[in-house]
Amino acid sequence: MSATMKVLGAGDTLTIIIFGATGDLAKRKLFPALYQLMYACPDAPLLPVMTRIVGYGRSAMKLEDFIGKQCGLVQGSNRSDFLKQVSYFQGKYDVEEDFGKLHAALLELEGSSGTANRLFFLSIPPTAFACVCKNIHLQACAANGFTRVIIEKPFGRDSRTFAELNSTTLGIFREDQIFRIDHYLAKENVLNLLVARFANQIYEPLLNRHQVAQVEIVWKEDIGTEGRGGYFNEFGIIRDMMQNHLLQIFQWLAMEPPERLDAEHIAKEKRRLLQAVRTLSLEDCFLGQYGPGHRKDKSGDVHAEVGYLEDSTVPAGSRCPTFAAVALTVENERWRGVPFLMRAGKALNERLAEVVITFKRQDYNSLVPSEPNQLVFRIQPDEGIFFKCINKRPGWKQTNTAPVQMDMSYDRAFPGSYNAGAYERMLLNASTGDQSLFVGSEELVEAWRIFTPLLDEIDATQPLPVRYPFGARAPDGFANFCRARGIVCEEASEHYYLPKFIRGIPVLVQEAEDTWRADNSKLGSHNGGLCFRKSTDMADRAQEDFLLMYGTTTKGIDIGNNWVKVPYEVPLATGNVFGSLRVDINRARSPSRWRPDNSVRDPPQSPARSRTPLRGASIQPAELPTCKAKGGRDNFADEPQAQAETV
Numbered sequence: 007m008s009a010t011m012k013v014l015g016a017g018d019t020l021t022i023i024i025f026g027a028t029g030d031l032a033k034r035k036l037f038p039a040l041y042q043l044m045y046a047c048p049d050a051p052l053l054p055v056m057t058r059i060v061g062y063g064r065s066a067m068k069l070e071d072f073i074g075k076q077c078g079l080v081q082g083s084n085r086s087d088f089l090k091q092v093s094y095f096q097g098k099y100d101v102e103e104d105f106g107k108l109h110a111a112l113l114e115l116e117g118s119s120g121t122a123n124r125l126f127f128l129s130i131p132p133t134a135f136a137c138v139c140k141n142i143h144l145q146a147c148a149a150n151g152f153t154r155v156i157i158e159k160p161f162g163r164d165s166r167t168f169a170e171l172n173s174t175t176l177g178i179f180r181e182d183q184i185f186r187i188d189h190y191l192a193k194e195n196v197l198n199l200l201v202a203r204f205a206n207q208i209y210e211p212l213l214n215r216h217q218v219a220q221v222e223i224v225w226k227e228d229i230g231t232e233g234r235g236g237y238f239n240e241f242g243i244i245r246d247m248m249q250n251h252l253l254q255i256f257q258w259l260a261m262e263p264p265e266r267l268d269a270e271h272i273a274k275e276k277r278r279l280l281q282a283v284r285t286l287s288l289e290d291c292f293l294g295q296y297g298p299g300h301r302k303d304k305s306g307d308v309h310a311e312v313g314y315l316e317d318s319t320v321p322a323g324s325r326c327p328t329f330a331a332v333a334l335t336v337e338n339e340r341w342r343g344v345p346f347l348m349r350a351g352k353a354l355n356e357r358l359a360e361v362v363i364t365f366k367r368q369d370y371n372s373l374v375p376s377e378p379n380q381l382v383f384r385i386q387p388d389e390g391i392f393f394k395c396i397n398k399r400p401g402w403k404q405t406n407t408a409p410v411q412m413d414m415s416y417d418r419a420f421p422g423s424y425n426a427g428a429y430e431r432m433l434l435n436a437s438t439g440d441q442s443l444f445v446g447s448e449e450l451v452e453a454w455r456i457f458t459p460l461l462d463e464i465d466a467t468q469p470l471p472v473r474y475p476f477g478a479r480a481p482d483g484f485a486n487f488c489r490a491r492g493i494v495c496e497e498a499s500e501h502y503y504l505p506k507f508i509r510g511i512p513v514l515v516q517e518a519e520d521t522w523r524a525d526n527s528k529l530g531s532h533n534g535g536l537c538f539r540k541s542t543d544m545a546d547r548a549q550e551d552f553l554l555m556y557g558t559t560t561k562g563i564d565i566g567n568n569w570v571k572v573p574y575e576v577p578l579a580t581g582n583v584f585g586s587l588r589v590d591i592n593r594a595r596s597p598s599r600w601r602p603d604n605s606v607r608d609p610p611q612s613p614a615r616s617r618t619p620l621r622g623a624s625i626q627p628a629e630l631p632t633c634k635a636k637g638g639r640d641n642f643a644d645e646p647q648a649q650a651e652t653v
């Protein structure tokens with residue numbers, strides 16, 4: 007990103023020393039990322055060809071055993087060349103003499119070449135950071151080249167512990183030698199926030215309190231702690247996700263345009279923004295913890311899942327939150343009065359990270375039926391930018407409007423592009439000295455200032471989190487929390503039952519000629535029905551009628567614009583699985599064949615009618631929508647019009 011970064015050339019010498027090389031992070035992320043950079047990614051090599059990798063650990067281990075244990079995920083035609091550049095060094099972290107030996111070994115590896123740069127990656131628990139930094143400084147700095155240190159979160163647990171860590175590291179290294187990783191700063195659509203804002207004319211004039219009603223920064227995961235409850239319980243969801251990853255997204259979205267897009271100027275604007283954020287207390291926060299429930303796997307099968315407290319690695323009776331929401335208040339000219347709702351939860355109904363910006367209604371909006379525009383930056387999965395805007399439906403009536411989704415999905419806009427892993431980008435940028443995607447110490451002081459009083463209050467008073475079933479979309483009571491702060495969170499609303507924006511992915515999978523299976527993980531709603539998006543394989547048959555079959559009964563029809571629909575009175579299969587829905591294109595040539603048989607056009611009579619919940623085991627029938635307002639409670643921007651127009 008920085009125009010001043012120096013890319014290491016083929017003739018440069020670089021040695022990457024990984025402390026904690028026997029651990030999980032090194033195995034899963036660091037070795038594969040280094041292989042990509044050196045041999046496999048487009049434009050490789052992006053590190054000098056003769057980069058050496060030294061694994062450092064406390065255990066005595068032969069090199070071949072170390073490689074066998076830690077480099078299994080390195081796969082590709084240059085694997086053996088790569089492995090020749092890997093060595094292992096045994097030493098303790100708190101013994102200075104061992105670092106002297108490491109230095110001697112590094113000198114030997116570096117040979118007599120001119121410059122010899124060293125990049126140290128501290129992939130060890132934070133308790134070992136201080137002694138490793140001190141010993142590198144005393145014994146193992148590069149004699150003729152740069153010495154840089156990459157450290158991983160957590161950067162402390164609160165303001166006090168961060169101050170300790172910071173004074174240790176900054177007492178040893180300069181700020182420009184320390185690279186603090188937040189891997190969300192390497193995600194494509196987080197990086198794109200700055201490009202979208204500053205390379206276009208349309209976004210920036212809209213991002214302010216005159217235009218924006220609210221911003222939601224959402225992170226959801228559909229898995230629980232999966233045996234890592236001991237680690238998670240130490241931190242909780244606020245320290246694990248909010249104070250770092252979600253706050254980074256917030257900063258990139260809400261900071262003022264920096265004078266230049268380099269590390270120094272970006273850091274300055276990020277810090278200025280955080281200084282304007284009010285410190286949080288328990289009153290600003292909603293806490294939840296998941297209990298037993300259900301999860302749907304990739305094949306659509308539903309499994310029972312244990313609750314957080316039933317995870318054997320979690321201490322009995324823990325009140326550690328696995329769901330949290332906070333409303334950030336920004337006291338500056340641009341954002342005063344705009345709530346930023348940040349929420350993060352494990353064991354919810356889906357995996358999702360996105361920013362949803364909802365715009366304010368203006369006086370002139372009352373001239374035609376409308377609802378607020380929304381701009382969505384989806385970070386994962388299915389990265390993209392979606393814009394919900396209101397348009398006139400084709401037909402006689404000027405006031406017949408519909409929300410339409412303008413859709414910039416990465417997979418369609420940039421098909422086949424290489425999506426670098428976060429650690430590839432981080433290792434590359436650290437090697438070039440570009441700190442713009444790393445976390446500065448001054449912003450961390452502010453980040454901890456915002457969250458520490460809240461965390462202290464939680465630690466001291468141990469409030470009881472609201473239990474929610476595994477697979478829920480949000481805990482009970484979350485809607486009230488939002489309402490009390492003037493935030494409209496559609497997902498928390500009792501009328502919400504399906505995703506706001508459907509993923510732009512084909513959801514009918516061809517099984518045989520003229521037969522498709524519907525993937526129920528991609529459901530939409532429309533006027534009391536469920537909509538399935540047609541697969542691209544079917545695109546050339548877009549004009550044909552489609553018939554959805556449930557068992558042997560006719561249940562639905564093509565409603566055009568790439569959607570197929572069934573009424574949602576369809577009895578669901580076990581759990582919420584729609585696996586047996588089938589499409590038979592030959593049996594539905596005319597809409598008149600199906601109209602009398604089903605209720606596609608009739609909205610459901612009452613929310614109290616007994617229906618199987620559609621998504622998430624926690625959704626109760628009472629929560630199902632009335633489907634009366636707005637032509638059927640759809641948030642679904644690109645849904646077609648199923649009802650005939652009356653003039």
Ligand SMILES: NC(=O)c1ccc[n+]([C@@H]2O[C@H](COP(=O)([O-])OP(=O)(O)OC[C@H]3O[C@@H](n4cnc5c(N)ncnc54)[C@H](OP(=O)(O)O)[C@@H]3O)[C@@H](O)[C@H]2O)c1
Pocket residue numbers: 025026027028029030031032062063064065099128129130131132133134158159160
């Ligand atoms: N794994 C991830 O996905 C992930 C994600 C984000 C952040 N992180 C952070 O990255 C760092 C490494 O993560 P990791 O999952 O690889 O950790 P890990 O597997 O628990 O530990 C890494 C290595 O550190 C050494 N170690 C373990 N406990 C130690 C102790 N008490 N004192 C000194 N050394 C110790 C061990 O190496 P030897 O015994 O061989 O010396 C171990 O193989 C941690 O700071 C973690 O918080 C990890």
